[in-house]
Amino acid sequence: MDRTQLLIGVAVALFSLGLVGVIVRRNVLVMLMCMELMLNGVNLSLVTFAQQTATTVGAVLVFLIFVVATVEIALAIPIVLLLVRDKRTLDLGAYNDLKG
Amino acid sequence: MIDSLLRNADSVLLLVCAAATLASGALMIVLRQPMRVAMALITTMIFLGAIYGLLGVHFIAAFQVLIYVGAVMVFMVYVIMLLEVRESDGPRYSRLLVPGKGAFGIAAFSTAFLGEYWLLFELTSVLLVAAVVAALAVIRVSRDSGNRKRHG
Numbered sequence: 001m002d003r004t005q006l007l008i009g010v011a012v013a014l015f016s017l018g019l020v021g022v023i024v025r026r027n028v029l030v031m032l033m034c035m036e037l038m039l040n041g042v043n044l045s046l047v048t049f050a051q052q053t054a055t056t057v058g059a060v061l062v063f064l065i066f067v068v069a070t071v072e073i074a075l076a077i078p079i080v081l082l083l084v085r086d087k088r089t090l091d092l093g094a095y096n097d098l099k100g
Numbered sequence: 101m102i103d104s105l106l107r108n109a110d111s112v113l114l115l116v117c118a119a120a121t122l123a124s125g126a127l128m129i130v131l132r133q134p135m136r137v138a139m140a141l142i143t144t145m146i147f148l149g150a151i152y153g154l155l156g157v158h159f160i161a162a163f164q165v166l167i168y169v170g171a172v173m174v175f176m177v178y179v180i181m182l183l184e185v186r187e188s189d190g191p192r193y194s195r196l197l198v199p200g201k202g203a204f205g206i207a208a209f210s211t212a213f214l215g216e217y218w219l220l221f222e223l224t225s226v227l228l229v230a231a232v233v234a235a236l237a238v239i240r241v242s243r244d245s246g247n248r249k250r251h252g
Binding site: 003006007010013014017018020021024025027029030032033034036037040043044047048050051056057059060062063064066067068069070071073074075077078079080081082084085090 | 111114115118121122125126128134137138144145148151152155156157159160163164167168171172179180183208209212217220227228230234235238239241242
C-alpha cells in the first residue's frame with residue numbers, strides 16, 4: 001500500500017475513533033480527550049498532504065491548530081472544573097439542565 | 101530477511117508507529133479510568149510525533165511532543181488527579197514526558213509563517229489574549245456565584 005494512503009487511512013481512523021469516543025463515553029474529561037484525538041487525526045492528514053505537495057502551508061496550519069487546541073483545553077478545563085464543583089460528578093447525565 | 105528489513109527500515113518503522121497509534125487510540129475508548137485514557141492518549145500523541153519525525157517534518161514532531169504532551173496532557177493529568185480523589189481509589193500514576201529536543205528544519209517554516217502568513221501569526225496572539233481574558237472571566241464568574249450562594 002502507498003505510504004500516503006496508509007497515513008490518510010490512519011488519520012481517518014483516528015478521527016473516527018475520537019468521534020466514537022465523544023459519542024459513546026459519558027465522562028466529560030474523556031470526551032475532551034477524544035476531541036483532542038480528533039484534532040490529532042486532522043493534523044496527521046494535513047501533514048501528509050503538505051508532504052505530498054511539498055508546501056509549507058500545511059505546516060503553518062498544523063502549528064495554528066496546535067495553538068487553538070491548547071487554548072481550547074485551557075478554556076474547557078476551567079469550565080469542567082466549575083461544572084464539577086456545582087454537580088459533584090463527572091458523569092454526563094448530571095448535566096441535563098445545560099440543554100437550554 | 102534481516103537485510104531487506106534493514107533496507108526498508110523506514111517503511112517498517114512507519115507501519116509499526118501507525119499500528120501503535122491506532123492501537124492506543126482504540127484503547128482510549130475501551131479503558132475505563134480517565135487516567136488510563138490519558139496515558140493512552142499520550143501514547144497516541146508520542147507515536148504520532150514519531151510518524152511526523154519519520155515523514156521529515158522534525159519541528160512539527162518536536163512541537164507535537166512539547167505542546168501536546170508537555171502542556172495539554174500535563175494539564176489534563178493534573179485535572180484528572182484533582183478530580184479523581186473522590187471518584188475512585190485505584191492506583192494513580194503520572195508520568196510527565198518532556199524529552200529535550202532541538203528544533204531543526206524550521207527555517208522554511210519560519211519564513212513562510214512570518215512572511216506570507218503573518219496575519220495568522222497576529223491572529224494567534226489575539227487568540228491567546230482572548231483566552232487569558234476568558235479564563236479570568238470564568239474565574240470571576242465562579243467567585244461571584246460562590247459569593248451569591250454564600251450570602252443569599
